[in-house]
Amino acid sequence: xxxxxxxxxxxxxxxxxxxxxxxxxxxxxxxxxxxxxxxxxxxxxxxxxxxxxxxxxxxxxxxxxxxxxxxxxxxxxxxxxxxxxxxxxxxxxxxxxxxxxxxxxxxxxxxxxxxxxxxxxxxxxxxxxxxxxxxxxxxxxxxxxxxxxxxxxxxxxxxxxxxxxxxxxxxxxxxxxxxxxxxxxxxxxxxxxxxxxxxxxxxxxxxxxxxxxxxxxxxxxxxxxxxxxxxxxxxxxxxxxxxxxxxxxxxxxxxxxxxxxxxxxxxxxxxx
Ligand code: ATP
Numbered sequence: 001x002x003x004x005x006x007x008x009x010x011x012x013x014x015x016x017x018x019x020x021x022x023x024x025x026x027x028x029x030x031x032x033x034x035x036x037x038x039x040x041x042x043x044x045x046x047x048x049x050x051x052x053x054x055x056x057x058x059x060x061x062x063x064x065x066x067x068x069x070x071x072x073x074x075x076x077x078x079x080x081x082x083x084x085x086x087x088x089x090x091x092x093x094x095x096x097x098x099x100x101x102x103x104x105x106x107x108x109x110x111x112x113x114x115x116x117x118x119x120x121x122x123x124x125x126x127x128x129x130x131x132x133x134x135x136x137x138x139x140x141x142x143x144x145x146x147x148x149x150x151x152x153x154x155x156x157x158x159x160x161x162x163x164x165x166x167x168x169x170x171x172x173x174x175x176x177x178x179x180x181x182x183x184x185x186x187x188x189x190x191x192x193x194x195x196x197x198x199x200x201x202x203x204x205x206x207x208x209x210x211x212x213x214x215x216x217x218x219x220x221x222x223x224x225x226x227x228x229x230x231x232x233x234x235x236x237x238x239x240x241x242x243x244x245x246x247x248x249x250x251x252x253x254x255x256x257x258x259x260x261x262x263x264x265x266x267x268x269x270x271x272x
Contacts, residue, residue, distance in 0.1 A: 010079075014072045019065055020198045020223070021191035028182050029053075029070050032157055036074040036110050043153055050180050051147055052158040054118075054173075056165045057184030060224025063161040066184070067114040070159070077111040079104065083120030086139050094121070094139030102146040102156075110155030115143075118160035124169045140169060147177050186222050189215050195223045199230040206246045214250055225261065229253045 016026055035042055035049045042049050055063040064080075071078035081101060086094040105113050121139045150156055160178055162168065172178050187195060193215035200211065218226065232253035237245040 010077065012068045012072045012078045014065065014068045016069050016073055018198065019062055019069050020194040021187050022062060022066060022184060025055075025066060025182050025184050028180070029066060030073075032180075033070050033074045036070075036076055036112070036155065036157060039110075039153060039155060048152040048176075051150075051152060051156070051176060052160065052178040053180035053182055054165065054178040055159060055161045055182050055184060056163070057161075058163050058186055058222060060222035061184045061186055062223045063184055064114065064116060065223070067112065067159045067161070070157075071112045074110070074112070076155075077105075077108045078114065079108075079111060080114040080116065083115060083117040083122065086121050086136070092135075092138070094135055095142035098139060098142040098146060102149075105156055106150065106154065111157075113156060113158045115158065115160040117162065118172070119162045119164040119167050122160070122162075122169055122172050123167045125171075140172075144171055144177070152176075186220060189219070192218055192221060192226060195226045196230070199227045203230055203234050204244050206244045209245075209247055209250070213247075214254070217251070217254055220261075221257070225257055229257050232256055 016030075019026065032050070032053060039049060055066065057063055067080075068078055079101060081097070086097070101113065105111050121136055121143065123136070125137050125140065147158065158178070160172075165181070173181075193211055196211050196214055200209075214229075218229065221229070229250065230253075233245050233249040236252050237249040240249075242249070
């Protein structure tokens, strides 16, 4: 909600076992988790621990989930904010919110700061439509100042998510800032199957469910869409008074989610 612009160092219970697929991304983020757990091991030979990593991928593919799982695995507090929360703020408010966030994070280090939709504040300076340029640039400048302001041994790792890396201000990608980039793609059929397994766990389902077939029937679905299908299917079956969710309920749910995705694409497409 707009009331809280960031999660103030919440403890998370999510771990890598909650994140299905994304095997390559997991290998890369495990290294970052180890930086948080054993910083001395890495700095002992004079190396500098990276401050930030960019998670790049389409909506709903698990970027936020993966960032939370990193905090859960490293057992450090998780701070988060969304770039879109900074749209429509009064002059000076964005920058002071960023300052505030980093101040709290420094007090709780080691910790993770997650910035969702960083493109909303991190667009290349001088070509933005959403926010008044001055205010957005103030916010971005403050973020750069904060990132430069702590040492690599401070125990703060900043993760940022975007599906538009092409519009980001190159200042964000310089060494010492978001110099690592981790790509997260929509899952393939095998990835979708493992995501179905995760989200089917809490569902009372028929033993005759063909999970491979569900994965085959959902090309292009992101993890969030699959979570949605599982939930819809349970509601559809419950509405019919069933005691377990059957294949046909999943098929209805898939049709419904495809319908929703098509509607969304219709609204989005003129811009793309
Ligand atoms: P956005 O760019 O829209 O913020 P995102 O990439 O951050 O999306 P998440 O918020 O992490 O996506 O995903 C939304 C939900 O979808 C998750 O909370 C989870 O329930 C489900 N999900 C997405 N990807 C996965 C995955 N790889 N494994 C298990 N669940 C997933």
